[in-house]
Amino acid sequence: MMFDKLKTINNPELLRLTGINDIIFNKILKILKTEEVKKFKNGGTPNKLSLENRLLMTLEYWREYRTYFHIAKSYGIS
Numbered sequence: 001m002m003f004d005k006l007k008t009i010n011n012p013e014l015l016r017l018t019g020i021n022d023i024i025f026n027k028i029l030k031i032l033k034t035e036e037v038k039k040f041k042n043g044g045t046p047n048k049l050s051l052e053n054r055l056l057m058t059l060e061y062w063r064e065y066r067t068y069f070h071i072a073k074s075y076g077i078s
Contacts, residue, residue, distance in 0.1 A: 002053055002056075002074075002075065003050065003052035003053045003056050006052075006056060017059075017060070017063070018056065018059040018060065018063055019059065019062070019063045020059065025055070025059075028055060029051065029052060029055055032051055032055060033051060036051055048077055049075060049077065053075060057071055057074075057075055060074075
């Protein structure tokens with residue numbers, strides 16, 4: 001599931017999908033955003049996926065132990 005579709009689900013469904021609630025998801029996202037700004041301060045190639053999608057992809061992997069092949073197909077990456 002991509003992050004744009006995630007906005008339409010409620011908190012119990014998010015908890016079931018990722019293992020964390022929306023408050024924790026947003027806190028993690030805030031921390032990652034500040035660290036990403038530091039990481040790309042001196043340049044670098046931007047990622048194909050947004051930070052929100054990368055976090056969601058990681059949480060889905062940890063929750064479901066999906067293979068990289070299935071994750072790649074879900075997110076349109078290789």
